[in-house]
Amino acid sequence: MDRRGLDGLALGAREGLPDALRVLAERHPRPGWEAHPEFNALTRFWLDRHLMFRRLQATLTAETQGVLDRAADPRRAASAISRLARVYLGELEGHHNVEDAHYFPLLRALDPRLVAGFDLLDADHHALHESIDALAARTDAALRGLAAKPADLTPSGALLTELTRFGRLLDRHLVDEEELIVPVILEHRGAGLD
Ligand SMILES: [Fe+2]
Ligand SMILES: [Fe+2]
Numbered sequence: 001m002d003r004r005g006l007d008g009l010a011l012g013a014r015e016g017l018p019d020a021l022r023v024l025a026e027r028h029p030r031p032g033w034e035a036h037p038e039f040n041a042l043t044r045f046w047l048d049r050h051l052m053f054r055r056l057q058a059t060l061t062a063e064t065q066g067v068l069d070r071a072a073d074p075r076r077a078a079s080a081i082s083r084l085a086r087v088y089l090g091e092l093e094g095h096h097n098v099e100d101a102h103y104f105p106l107l108r109a110l111d112p113r114l115v116a117g118f119d120l121l122d123a124d125h126h127a128l129h130e131s132i133d134a135l136a137a138r139t140d141a142a143l144r145g146l147a148a149k150p151a152d153l154t155p156s157g158a159l160l161t162e163l164t165r166f167g168r169l170l171d172r173h174l175v176d177e178e179e180l181i182v183p184v185i186l187e188h189r190g191a192g193l194d
Pocket of ligand 1: 096099121
């Protein structure tokens with residue numbers, strides 16, 4: 001698959017990996033990962049980071065929904081949203097940087113069948129980076145709104161809409177990334193990542 005093969009596979013447009021990039025995923029289906037002898041501590045750590053992002057997304061969404069339901073004290077909720085968003089978006093940027101600089105170049109070299117997959121993940125990171133900026137702007141607007149006019153829920157509603165959109169994009173990226181990368185590690189005896 002060359003780069004033109006990525007047409008239609010943009011984050012937000014695709015519903016999973018194309019068959020051409022599922023060669024190893026078919027051989028190493030998700031339910032068998034943890035029991036595989038090449039499943040190592042770094043892979044566990046990396047999957048746990050993804051789990052942490054999913055939890056932060058869920059908690060941030062619940063806090064924002066609490067504001068919209070008028071079920072939360074606006075000052076307490078604003079402080080929680082501010083803290084959660086800072087950790088979520090900051091850690092996510094750091095995670096992408098480590099993947100781009102260390103993991104992807106190493107793994108890309110191991111399996112020529114999946115080079116287009118790493119191009120796909122790289123394009124995802126660019127798309128997510130733009131979405132992180134948009135989500136940070138919505139978060140700031142919601143926090144300013146909660147401080148100045150707590151009765152006006154419009155900025156919090158806009159934050160929930162952006163969060164929902166972001167959560168969908170991130171989940172697609174995480175699932176596809178896991179299904180590309182974990183099989184490479186299992187196939188290539190830990191990929192030297194221990
Ligand atoms: Fe990633
Ligand atoms: Fe990741």
